[in-house]
Amino acid sequence: MKTIFSAVVGAVLLGAVAGINIRHASAQTAEPPTYRIGSIVIEVPWSREAPGGVKRAVGYMRITNTGQQADRLLGGTAAETGRLEIHQSVTSDGFTRMQAVAEGLVIDPGETVELKPGAVHAMLVDLHRGPKAGEIIKGTLVFEKAGIVEIEYQIGRAGVRNAPTAAAGHHH
Numbered sequence: 481m482k483t484i485f486s487a488v489v490g491a492v493l494l495g496a497v498a499g500i501n502i503r504h505a506s507a508q509t510a511e512p513p514t515y516r517i518g519s520i521v522i523e524v525p526w527s528r529e530a531p532g533g534v535k536r537a538v539g540y541m542r543i544t545n546t547g548q549q550a551d552r553l554l555g556g557t558a559a560e561t562g563r564l565e566i567h568q569s570v571t572s573d574g575f576t577r578m579q580a581v582a583e584g585l586v587i588d589p590g591e592t593v594e595l596k597p598g599a600v601h602a603m604l605v606d607l608h609r610g611p612k613a614g615e616i617i618k619g620t621l622v623f624e625k626a627g628i629v630e631i632e633y634q635i636g637r638a639g640v641r642n643a644p645t646a647a648a649g650h651h652h
């Protein structure tokens with residue numbers, strides 16, 4: 481009995497490990513932080529230390545819509561007091577500034593939207609204090625159809641342009 485049981489457990493575990501390897505064949509480290517709600521998959525939320533006690537921080541992540549209908553990221557919360565705004569970086573006349581995207585961020589069926597430096601991104605505002613490198617900020621995302629999902633942002637050093645988890649897997 482015991483042997484059969486371990487064989488079954490072993491097969492199930494092998495299957496699970498194989499599944500992870502297939503989904504994240506390019507990842508060099510353990511499975512990156514991934515969150516799901518309904519048809520929405522959120523990967524590797526991260527932020528970075530804001531200089532000089534600024535009580536806001538950027539928010540970056542990949543959002544994929546695996547469903548058949550478009551969905552929309554409307555906003556969310558961050559840490560104890562903060563909330564999430566969606567911003568678009570716009571460069572004109574050599575200046576880059578950020579515009580709030582009041583209507584939210586549409587994610588079409590089958591589409592992956594990457595919130596990243598210099599592009600559309602989240603801005604975590606009204607934080608009780610600026611985040612420090614190495615910390616984690618808890619937050620929520622609110623989607624029009626999928627609903628509310630809790631996520632965690634890994635905090636990188638000031639000025640970094642890649643997720644702390646991704647950077648940790650590279651040895652130069």
Ligand SMILES: [Cu+2]
Pocket residue numbers: 567568578601602603
């Ligand atoms: Cu911004």
